[in-house]
Amino acid sequence: MSSLELISLAAGYGPRPILRDVSLSVAGGEVLALAGPNGAGKSTLIRVISGVLPATAGQARLDGADLLRLPAGQRARRVAVVPQMIHLPDAYTVGEIVLMGRSPHLGLWSGESRHDCEVAWGAMRATHVEELSERRVGELSGGEQQRVVLARALAQEPQVLLLDEPTAHLDLKHQVGVLELVRGLAQERNLIVLMTLHDLNQAALYADRVALLQQGQIVAQGSANDVFRSELLSRVYGVPVTVSRHPLRDVPVVLPDGK
Amino acid sequence: MSEAITNPVPAAARTEVIDRADRLRPSPRRGLGLAAATVAALLVAALLAVVIGSVAIPPGAVLALVLERLTGLRSAVAYPPAYATILFDIRLPRVTLMALTGAALAAAGASYQGLFRNPLADPYLVGVAAGAGLGATLALVFNLPSTFVGLSAVPISAFVGALLTVGLVVLSARVGGSMPISTTLLAGVAIGSFASAFTTFIMLRSPDGLRRSFNWMLGGYAGGGWDPVLIILPYLVVGMAAVQLNARALNVLQLDEEQARQLGINVDRVKLVLVVAATLMTAAVVAFGGLIGFVGLIVPHSLRLLGGPDYRRLIPLSAIGGAAFLILADLVARTVVAPQELPVGVVTAIAGAPFFVFLLRRLKRSVF
């Protein structure tokens, strides 16, 4: 059973610490939603796990291996990121962008092999962008671009998939589409999925577990039912909220008090 | 080890999947067509440039003389000895040098455009022009003596000047192990401006130096026979190889740097290698040919429009296209007002201005 374990992870930019003593564990096939107010350190955590920002303390272990000490190429074969701001160079085609996801598997001297193309194609089919393969990404809508980036991440054949605010800038239909896609992929491919979400209700619906981050520390983690309590959320977010029940599913619904 | 679960596909449909998957690779037919056309353009340009000149040598004579040199077979017609001198000691070296210069400038230009993710980037961006100009001016004004190998001091001084300036820029821009792009640009502008100002100051101190330095900067063929070609060649080969090896990484770099790092690219090393390689190539050709502008801009952009942004193809195509372009520009420069020669940089600039207008209008459909 594969798993990602974060043990007392700490990181920051220069002298300012952003994350302090973050400990988490996510299993293969599981989707963990990371919630918390702005500045809590959600994006920073993604950066640390993907290796862009060095950790000042703690460890990250993937199936026991020390993730943070891996060279970038090897880490990229295990960890893939769908970033929040998607700036794709306009002139490349969807196919070319998705094939970039094969970079970690290619050496300096080689180009993409047939196998690489097959993996990329499979990733494109999984995110339903295969019909767009010849289109230039500059011509695509925001939702389509995000699915292209998701396909690129899948083409890396990762064990861990990190998504930073995947539903930002999308309309409701596409939000739901992406979340359902991610949950389906997690189960199909036994991926360890960590995604940051602003919308607590989406977290409740589409994540298996939730971790609540405040000022760089995990203040609660577990199922949505356990973590989403009105006093806790009101304190963490600094606004009064009330927690109710979703009428159709066995998950909580978080609503602002509205006074 | 991750489990790559591909969707189970029945055997009959599997070929269809494979065929469609293969379509992801850049189409060989389309790529070949453009490559062939570019190579053809180069050959035609070279042929024209060897045959045409301020002195008319008929094509038949060219062929006969070349055959004579290669095989020793004397031709039936006795051509004036001046023809042979012009052909083998002036024109052929000139055409070859222009080809190498165009190739280096275009390839370096394409690399810089990718590196800085900016369509206005050209090979002179990080201080090569200013440094080479300073070096050349110092050599010209202070009449530095000829050195060993029979080379005049000017190319060596220009080359060293260019390398030192870019080295200074890179050192100034390095923060920790990385070289942020915006900082590099600023450092290039700042240090380049300083070098240019100093150059102007020295130029004005000596009227003779002013004229000669200005001539040098205008760029163009400065004679020298085959020596410059043989000297430039290793730099070109090494530079092109280094750039081509990093072309795929350059593609990935077009995403932002953070995404490139997350895809496993060693961004800092790629940037450094590209800057060094492009600088070596550019400095080598500038040392002998002066500051010829627009080649590093026009050629990569045109080929990007025609062949797409993939640097693995763009770099070699730019090299070949740059060679053809500069050969033709030099041909125009030495024939249009013969026997007077225009500086090549003037011809490339005249070609460049309308090109930019064209590019601006085309940018509705972004090509970057």
Added chain:
Amino acid sequence: MLRQPRHWMMTFALAACLVLAGCASPATVALTGTPVPPATVTAPAATQAAPAATAAAPVTATTAASTSTAAPTATLPPPTATTAATTAASGPITLTDSLGRVVTLAAPAQHVVTLAPSNTEILYALGAGSVLAGRDDFSDYPPEVTQVPSIGNESPHVNAEAIVALHPDLVLAAGITSPDDVAQLAKLGLTVYATSNAANLDDIYKDIQAVGVLVGKMDAASKLVASMQDQVAAVKAKTASVTTHPVVYYELDATDPSKPWTAGPGSFVDQLITLSGGTNAGDIAKDQYAQISLEQLVSQNPDIIVLGSATFGGQTPAMVAARPGWQSIKAVKNNMVFAFDDNLVSRPGPRIIVGLEKLAALIHPELFK
């Protein structure tokens, strides 16, 4: 095909190997060839006294190198005596030019290409205009020179092709020709002689003598130099007794009238003004070719303004009078502003004497009618 980076790599490597192998191979050696061998000196000791300048001069004439004795350098015979030198119409010639290069000719040149107007004018003044096969674009005197084919001017570089096509036996470069261009032409097998970057009249005399040797007109050269020296002496004699030395401002360029370019100390114009009995307003500058600010000019308050800028800048006395701030200058107030043919003083050739006489006539009209 050629999709993979490694394919490109191999292609490059292969191309590089081919090129490098080709460079080493006989085929390319044959293709690059060797330049046409220069006109060599064939022989032996001619004992004629080739007219020569003094040993310290940059031009030294020696007899052919096969003699083991040190080359005798004859000093220039005094200008009033005619030399005993034969009009060497034949025989090898060896000279050292102003760049220190040893130049040899088997016989006096019959087919000359000049790279500067000064050398063109020298040739014609020696009566050797018929040997001129090609000239630079700026050569325009005497008028018949425009019939001779032009090889362009030297910016940005000399047109080697055009020169080679005229198959000259001698190329006369000048002080303004870049040494790199001279080297390039020599490498192509041409015989190139570079006259000096003349700093004074003596340099010009030496250059005239050298050209005379090269085209077999040594007599004419000596006569020309003698007559030039006579004319200078005449001017000097007349101005020896002047009591006033009018301040003269010679303008080279007035694109920026608040900081025009003038001839500074040590320049030719400066020397000519002094010879003509004047004072150069520009001698407060530090360089031979210098800018002078309007303030400095006003404080120098020149009596005479000579517009060398008329030739290449189209300046006229009326335009000068209209320049703001110039009206207080004596020369402007007294209408002593004259257009002048700058070519007369900027070409180190025979016509510099004409320039001198014209300047003297402007400065001391009472002495020179």
